[in-house]
Structure formats: structure tokens, C-alpha cells
Amino acid sequence: MSAERIYIYKRYERFWHWSQALLIITMMITGFEVHGSYALLGFEQAVHFHTLAAWTLLTLWAFTIFWQFTTGEWKQYLPSLKNVLAMVNYYLIGIFRDAPHPFRKTVVQKHNPLQRLAYLALLAFISPLIWVSGLLYLFYGNWQELGIAQYLNLEWVAVAHTLGAFLITAFFFIHVYLTTTGHTVFAHIKAMITGWEEVDEHHKKH
Amino acid sequence: MKPHVSLIAGIFLSLCASLAQAADIPISPAQAAVAKAPSGSTTDHSKLEALKGPFKTGPEVTKACLSCHNEAGHQVMKSIHWTWEATSKTTGKKLGKQHAANNFCGSTLSNEPRCTSCHAGYNWTDKNYDFANQENVDCLACHDTTGSYKKIATDAGHPLYEPREIPKGSGKIVQPPDLTRIAQHVGAPGRQNCGACHFNGGGGDAVKHGDLDTSLLKPSKSLDVHMASDGANMGCSDCHTFNAHQPSGSRYAVNPKDTKGFDLPVDDHNRATCESCHGLKPHQEAKLNHHADKVACQTCHIPEFARGGIATKMLWDWSTAGRKDENGKPVYIKDDHGHLSYSAEKGDFGYGENVRPKYRWYNGVVHQMAITDKIDAYLNQDGILEMNRVEGSARDPKARIWPFKEMHGKQPYDPVNRTLVVNHVYGADDTAFWTNFDYEKSIKAGMDYAGFPYSGKFDFIETRMNWFITHMVAPKDQAVPCAECHTRSSDGRLAEITDIYLPGRDRNPWIDLFGGLAIVGAIGGGLIHGLVRIITRRRKENEQ
Numbered sequence: 187m188s189a190e191r192i193y194i195y196k197r198y199e200r201f202w203h204w205s206q207a208l209l210i211i212t213m214m215i216t217g218f219e220v221h222g223s224y225a226l227l228g229f230e231q232a233v234h235f236h237t238l239a240a241w242t243l244l245t246l247w248a249f250t251i252f253w254q255f256t257t258g259e260w261k262q263y264l265p266s267l268k269n270v271l272a273m274v275n276y277y278l279i280g281i282f283r284d285a286p287h288p289f290r291k292t293v294v295q296k297h298n299p300l301q302r303l304a305y306l307a308l309l310a311f312i313s314p315l316i317w318v319s320g321l322l323y324l325f326y327g328n329w330q331e332l333g334i335a336q337y338l339n340l341e342w343v344a345v346a347h348t349l350g351a352f353l354i355t356a357f358f359f360i361h362v363y364l365t366t367t368g369h370t371v372f373a374h375i376k377a378m379i380t381g382w383e384e385v386d387e388h389h390k391k392h
Numbered sequence: 393m394k395p396h397v398s399l400i401a402g403i404f405l406s407l408c409a410s411l412a413q414a415a416d417i418p419i420s421p422a423q424a425a426v427a428k429a430p431s432g433s434t435t436d437h438s439k440l441e442a443l444k445g446p447f448k449t450g451p452e453v454t455k456a457c458l459s460c461h462n463e464a465g466h467q468v469m470k471s472i473h474w475t476w477e478a479t480s481k482t483t484g485k486k487l488g489k490q491h492a493a494n495n496f497c498g499s500t501l502s503n504e505p506r507c508t509s510c511h512a513g514y515n516w517t518d519k520n521y522d523f524a525n526q527e528n529v530d531c532l533a534c535h536d537t538t539g540s541y542k543k544i545a546t547d548a549g550h551p552l553y554e555p556r557e558i559p560k561g562s563g564k565i566v567q568p569p570d571l572t573r574i575a576q577h578v579g580a581p582g583r584q585n586c587g588a589c590h591f592n593g594g595g596g597d598a599v600k601h602g603d604l605d606t607s608l609l610k611p612s613k614s615l616d617v618h619m620a621s622d623g624a625n626m627g628c629s630d631c632h633t634f635n636a637h638q639p640s641g642s643r644y645a646v647n648p649k650d651t652k653g654f655d656l657p658v659d660d661h662n663r664a665t666c667e668s669c670h671g672l673k674p675h676q677e678a679k680l681n682h683h684a685d686k687v688a689c690q691t692c693h694i695p696e697f698a699r700g701g702i703a704t705k706m707l708w709d710w711s712t713a714g715r716k717d718e719n720g721k722p723v724y725i726k727d728d729h730g731h732l733s734y735s736a737e738k739g740d741f742g743y744g745e746n747v748r749p750k751y752r753w754y755n756g757v758v759h760q761m762a763i764t765d766k767i768d769a770y771l772n773q774d775g776i777l778e779m780n781r782v783e784g785s786a787r788d789p790k791a792r793i794w795p796f797k798e799m800h801g802k803q804p805y806d807p808v809n810r811t812l813v814v815n816h817v818y819g820a821d822d823t824a825f826w827t828n829f830d831y832e833k834s835i836k837a838g839m840d841y842a843g844f845p846y847s848g849k850f851d852f853i854e855t856r857m858n859w860f861i862t863h864m865v866a867p868k869d870q871a872v873p874c875a876e877c878h879t880r881s882s883d884g885r886l887a888e889i890t891d892i893y894l895p896g897r898d899r900n901p902w903i904d905l906f907g908g909l910a911i912v913g914a915i916g917g918g919l920i921h922g923l924v925r926i927i928t929r930r931r932k933e934n935e936q
Contacts, residue, residue, distance in 0.1 A: 349907065356907075
């Protein structure tokens, strides 16, 4: 039985994913150093790289949002509650019994329903939490001239940013783990590198 | 043609050689300060009829100066250098050496001839000094450029007029300065002039301030980027600008935050702030400029004080003074570094070199205690007397975090009247402490002389005093690294500043706990899930 290969991640998408991954990892490492969790680069360098990575990611996002809308790929993030339970059931039980994956990836539907929900949560909650608190944090020195100083307090901004950091870090580890749940451990990662995903492989015995 | 060329070349070469040689001659600090640039003065004082001399005393020289500079005396007589009195702009309180208390020598009262060796005048021998006599103004202390004018320590502001054995019994004869020559070589004040008093405050080199000592006469660039000859090579009055003989910059009301920035010719000619020359945005990075909203420049740019190799006094405990040995001789003990660690005259001393400052909020208000004040308003919660508490907090928009030398003291006070006391320390009489070593007598004499109420009882109280650290600015690459404040270490520089959220130091423990659990849960969940996958797959494979 030969695998069906579909070209699922386009070149820009892959570039976006991996550069974003690099930037987020950089920000996790430097961010927790700024938080005081450990000393690695030194506080000053950590702040420097954290800020640089943040601006780079914002720039990347500007291009990516443009790309999402011009290609219509943004629809991939529309949530649907349909089959979410099936996915939960698969991750909790089916996966151990070698049950078939309830979702079939296609070019127009590359994310399973649980993934859609997770990415939407990321986009709707964690990401605004991080970016709003992060930008306020970065521009703390300008609060007075922006006329927002009386409404804000650095501690809460910093704590909100830290909370966002913990959440995205937890997401990161879950995300990385779930990449191993393809038909082989590295199948998903390979797809994100080459763009080609082998689908319909669950009948094949290893 | 040829001999001609070689002649020119020869002259040129020998000229170069002599120039090089001239540059090799070591120059004294006084010369270095003076030789900085041609003064551009339009008067050669050595050619003036009025300065022909000969001059036998300081006041004679002053009279000659005033014969031309007929406003100078009146100007000086308005200045703190003369009055030793200043009204704080922020508290309205009358301060200055005449009134303010400190935890060094205590009070000038009853000790005048010794203390007034640093008065910008002559003859202040007792409390009935005539502050209106302009012939007592000392022009030379500030305007001598020869480096040879010295006000002798014990003569109420006078220099030596006759050869004298100093110290007594040492066999060393000190010659009086040549006042005529000095008068003919006056000029703008250099660092040696200011330093004669300000480097030696508290009775000796480096004793009082911590950031002012004789190492600044010829500092390396790393000690003082402004005063080093290979740095900006500036003198004191380049920042402490004078207007009609009034100095700018005062420790009773240091400007906590200069919001004006560059000092332009139309401004008040007061350059005693960093911003006067460096402006309000001296850094390339906005983040650093914004730090200056809350952090004084000095806080980062003076990493340590007493960096010039001369120790400053950090502790002065008067309570142990007066000890005598078995032969009845007063005891003096030196430590391994040659510093007097105990003196029967003054008690126990502690010293510090390369000292990290203490950091406090400061908003322009110094609660400086006067010698006549009741102590109660100045006691902190530990019962320690804070003689000049600085005011400010994170919420105060005028306040910034400033560096201080925290001087520790223990000194006599009146536990009944609850005031500090005037201790009569200096004088060849039968009550002065430094001659008789008897507090009963010396305090009574001091209080009687001052005319302050005294119960007759004395005890010793622990005291603290804040000395602004604003000199010895290091080159920028030696500024305090970010992580010395932004650290969880209990040894962080700002560990005592707790009313701010300091990134890298502060956190919310609940969020950290929740977040930590979330990360552990994410990793652990993945590991367990993965493990179960491996196990179940093995089982399946075995079954087949």
C-alpha cells in the first residue's frame, strides 16, 4: 500500500513556522532570564535579544497576516466543535489502541478540530495577553507622555506578561510532543520541513 | 642650498627634542590644574602697583585685592563659603556649618580656631565674629595659583606668618608662604584650591565625603572621567559654576532631577547637574534614558566611592574616646593599613575603600538636623538618630534613586533635654576634650559657650548620616551592569528599594507556581502519554 502524499505546507508557511519557532524559543529563553529564573546571557543581553526577537516576530506577523488573507489560509483557524470529542477520545484512548486517526488532513483542512481550537485559543487569548502586556512593559518609560500612567502599574503588566509566558511555554511543550503523534515519530516534523505530508498511513503496520 | 636645509632641519629637530623633553617633566597636580589652558586673563597681576607688597598678613593682601575688585568682598560675604549659613530652599530651615549637626566633629561652636581653618576668611576665633568686615575675606584660599598658600589648621583661617614647628615637638619647622609672590600670581580657582578644604572635610584627606579626596588632584580616567587629564580634564568650578562668588550645587538641597537639561547661556549658569552638560537623553538606548526618570545618573555611573586609593571614614564612635594607657598617655592605635583605628581624642574609626553606595529615594528634601533640634523627630524605628534623612518614594514624581555614603556614628547627647550636645574639643584650656579627655568638662564647656540648655547628663547615641555620592564618575564602560540591580540575589544593589516592581528581582509567587506547574504538567503529560504509547504498541506487537 503506497502512501498518499499531499503538499500541505507551502514554502512561506514553513518559513513562517520555523522562524517563528526560533523567535519564540529565543524569547522563552531570554524572557525567563529577564524574569530572574536563571542567568545565562546576562540581564542586559537578555533584554536586548528579547526585544529584538519581539520586533522581528511582529514584523514576521505583519507579513504572515498579509499572507493569510491573500491566500485565504486564515480559514484554517476557524473553529468547529464538530469532531472535537472524537479527537479528545483519540488522544486519550484511540492512540493507544492503534485506532484510526479520526481526522483526515487535506489541503483545505490541515488542522484537526482540536488543533483549530488550540490555535484559536492561542490567537485569541494568550497572544493578546503577551503582546499587549509585552508592549506596555517595553514602553513603560513612555506611559507618562502617552497619558496612560495613571491606569497602569508595572507590577501587573509584568505579572500578566509572565503569565502569558508560562502559558505559551506550556503550549510549546505540548505542541512539540504532539508532533510525535503522526504515523511515525518524526512524520509531522518532516512534513513541516518538506511541506509534504503522508496521509492515510494508519492502516499500514509498522 | 644644502647647508641651509640642514640648518633648518637641525633647528627643527632640536626644537622637537626640547618639546619632547618638556613633556617628560613631571608636573605637580597644582600645575596640571592650572596649566590646563591659558587663562586668557586680561590682567597680569604681577605687574600691578597695588600688589607690589610686601605683604605680611592675609588681610593685607585682601585689602590690596579689594582696591581694584571693589565688589568682590561683598559678593563673597553673601556666599556660604563666608557665612557658613544657608537656608534650605526646600525646607526653609537655617543650615550651614553654623547650625547643621553632623556625625564627624560635631559643632564648630567653641572649636572655632580649628574649624575655621577652612573658612573663606580670617580671624573667626569665637562666636562673636564680625561677618561684616570685608578685610577678613580670604581671597587667596581660592585664587592662589602657586599651590603654596596654606591656611594653617589651627589659626582661625590664617596661613603661617612666622616659621613654626609643626607638629609641636616634631622638630619639623614649617616655613610661612610668600604672600607677596602668591598675591602676584592669583587666578581662577583650580581643583587644588577647592580641594584644600573639600577633599579634607572632617579633619583629613577623604574623611568625610567618600567621593572627594586628594586622589582627584591627578585622577586616572577610571577614577574620574571628568577630571582625568586624559579625560575631560575639568576643574571643580566647571560644574560648580560661580555667579558673583556664589557657588552652585549644595548638599542640603541637591537637585534630585534636572528637568531642564542643557544649561544654555540664557539660563542660570548653574551647571552642578549631569544634565546641564549631558542633556536629558544622553544614551543611545531609549530604555536607558527612561531609567533616568527614576534613577539618578550617579547611581549607575559611580559604581563605588573612595576608589582613588584613599580610605574614607565609614564609622566614628565617640563613645570610646578618652582611653589612656598605664602611663596615663592617651592611646592611639593604627590598623594594618596605617589608618588610625582608635584615637583617644576621637574614639573608634572604621574605614572603607571602593565602597558600594547605599541607595535611597530622594526628592529634593533633606531633613537635616540642626545642633539645637530635639532628637525625637529624627529617630528611626530602631532608635538610631538619622541626622539628614532624605525624603522620597517610588510614587513621588520628583524622586529618583540616589547613591549615598552612609556614615555611621555614635556621639554624645543630652538624654534629659533630648538634644545633641556641643562638645568642646579643641583649645589649650582645661576643658577641651582633645587636651583633657574628660567628657563631663568638655560637653559642659561647649554647651555653656554655645548658650544651649544642658541637663548636665550625657550619653551616647547611634547616628546615621547620608552623604550624596556625586563625584568620581567612572567611564561609561565601568557603569554598574544591569544585573547588579535586576537580580533576585539578596545582595542586589537595590535590595533595600522595595516599593517598586524591579524586573529580574520581583515576581508574583502564585503566578510562578501556577506557571511552573503548567510547564511541568505539559512536559510530564507528554512524557507519560508517550510512555503509554510505547508500552501499548510493544504489547500489540508482542500479541501479533
